[in-house]
Amino acid sequence: MPQTLDAVAVRGWCALALDALGRDREAIDAINVYPVADGDTGTNLYLTMESAAQAVEAVFAAYPEPPVYDGVPPTADVVRAMAHGALIGARGNSGTILAQLLRGMAEVVAAGDGDLAKALGRAAAAAYLAVAHPVEGTVLTVATAAAKAAESADGTPAAVAQAAYAGARAALDATPSQLAALGRAGVVDAGGRGLVTVLGALVQALSGEAPVVRGEAPVPVPGPAQDCPAEPAATGPAFEVIHLLEADDAAVDRLRARLDRLGDSLVIVGGDGLWNVHVHVDDAGAAVEAAVEAGRPYRIRITHFAQQAAVEPPKEQVQRAVVAVVPGEGLAALCAEAGATTVLTRPGEAPASGELVEAIRRAHAREVVLLPNDAELRHTAAAAVEQARAEGIRVALIPTRAAVQGLAALAVHAPERRFDEDVVAMTSAAGATRHAELAVAERQSWTMAGVCQAGDVLGLIDGDVVVIGQDLAGTARTVLDRMLAAGGELVTLVLSADVPPGLAATLEAHVSKAHLAVDTVVYEGGHQGVPLFIGVE
Structure with a gap:
């Protein structure tokens, strides 16, 4: 078991923190009353930590295994990945502050300084600077108390982490007396409660044992209000x-x-x-x-x-819904018009399983069909489905590998059918749709079609590069001809907002002239990462 905060310990810490936040998520959500009583602090912390953990795993996966190296990346790379992953995945007020805490720690550790107390101190200071108007009795107070307790501790990093955890717990128990909203509700600060969970995972990662605090009092849960001055209810921004x-x-x-x-x-x-x-x-x-x-x-x-507080809780469940992952604003709007709940992605930023689970919950249905629309999301989507099923939601995963397959599945979706029949019909429609995309090469590399240079236009069919061209229109025509050589009735074109004007008309004219009796539909995908998606049914 690691006794220092090295790469292996950081990896273990992220995994343990994610597991612990998963267990505590609902309890933390239940005590969320400040700054807005929207009941999502635990969920936001979980999603932020999940993004950090995935970034760390990506670094380990990319590092060479023996005999070249030992398979363990440099600690600096791992802590930077942790901080970056938390930054891009931060959700809500609590998740954003957690991201800054992790960034502050990473700055010290990445510099080669093994002083855990110093890292915790930098984390607390960075979090205070990030908040425009810091308030005591919040996660900031808990983080500061953890750092001060760590400074006074002697011994191994595990002992320092244990002291930080104990200091955080004591500060957390005092938050209801510091913040009137907490005192009235009879709860501790939800963000601080989440930080205590994360620090407990740090103790376990370094020592191999769950943290122990002598004389520890139980964490308060919603109950009778404590003796606290009354304040008028604040409306707050919308x-x-x-x-x-x-x-x-x-x-x-x-x-x-x-x-x-x-x-x-x-x-x-x-x-x-x-x-x-x-x-x-x-x-x-x-x-x-x-x-x-x-x-x-x-x-x-x-x-x-207001909509979240007043509309969502009493909302009656629908029988069936579709959740679709889409790569651009245009496709998101199109799928939303078809009644789907959407998860919008950006290039290089795949959604975490927690984000997919949240979308499944947001669909508020007894039965949900999930369309990942990306072959790289199959494991993430499968994990999300398992978690949603554990919550009692009936979920079917259709392994769509591209957005055009998702559009084909949505086109035949019929909620009045039996669930299994609907899933079979949607799966069949997706499977009958060949998919292609055009991309621009960023560097020289080997492909199945030969060597490409930076700036070349690549035509990919079913995920494989089959054409290397010099311009979008010419490459797209070649790809369409190859796809339609085996037959087809409908071509779907989804164009990025960045393509040259007239490209859609050029391709429509080519299909109508070279391939009789084939219809073409065109959609604007917005900023979708690649210039063109093609589907052939």
């Missing part, structure tokens, strides 16, 4: 806006000042050109506009608090 942002430091400083005037609960974490922005506002459009002026925002998520 929307939560969270997104990733590519921008320089100066632009982020201006954005921070502008968002601080627009709303509250402002947390901006990150650095080196990539940031995660979280804010509560009444004017969500103004917040997004400010982000566009600062840089390039993406993965924008807007939640209406």
Whole structure:
């Protein structure tokens, strides 16, 4: 069992923290009353930690095994991956702060400093700086107490982690007396409760044993209000806006000042050109506009608090729903019009299983059909299905490998049919749809069609490169001819917003002239990562 915070210990910590947050998620959600009583703190912490853990596993998977190397990547690479994964996957106020805590720790560990107390201190300081208006009695208080307790500890990193955990638990138990909203509800801070869970996993990763706190009092749960001054209920802003942002430091400083005037609960974490922005506002459009002026925002998520609190709990379950993973805004809108709940992805940012489970829950149905629309998501989707089934939801996974297969499945979806019959029909439609895409090579590499150079247009059919061309239109025509050589009745084209004007008309004209009796439908996919998706049914 590791006794230092090396690469193996960080990997174990992430896995243990994810397991622990999975067990505690519902309990943490249940005590979530500050800053907004939206009951999702545990879920947000879990999704953030899942993204961090997946990033760490990706580093281990990419590192050479013996006899070349020992299969263990450098600790610096692992902690940076952990911090980056948490940053891009951070959800909600609590997840955003957790991402900054992990980033602060990573800065110390990646520099080769094995002082765990120093790493925890940097984490707490970084989290305070990320929050526009820090409030005591929250996760920030718990993080600071953990760091102070760690500073006073002697011995191994495991002993330091145990001291930090004990200090965090004591601070957590005191939060109801520090924050009126917690005192009135008779609960501890939900974000702090989640941090205690994460620190407990750190103790276990370093020592091999679950943490022990002498004289530990049980964590309060919702119950009678404690003696606390009464305060009028606060209404608060109507929307939560969270997104990733590519921008320089100066632009982020201006954005921070502008968002601080627009709303509250402002947390901006990150650095080196990539940031995660979280804010509560009444004017969500103004917040997004400010982000566009600062840089390039993406993965924008807007939640209406009143709708979440007043509409979702009493919402009656529907019998059946479809959840579809889609690579662009245009496809998301198209699938939503067809009645599907969508999960929007970005290039290089595959959704975690927790995000898919959340979408399945959000569909609020007794029966759910999941369309991953990506061969690389098969394991993630399978894990999400198992978790949803454990929660009592009947879920069928149709292994669609491309968005055009998902569109074909949606086209024949009929909720009035028996569930099994509907799944069979959707699976058959997806399986009968050959799929292709056009991509632009980023570097010289070997393919099944030969050697490509950076900037070449690649035509992939069913996942394999079959054409290397110099322009989009010519390569697309060649791909279409190859696909239609075996027959077909309908061609589906999904074009990115970045393709040259007139490409759709050019390809439609080619199909109608070269392949009689074949119909063509065209959809705008938005910014979908590749110029063109093609489906042939």
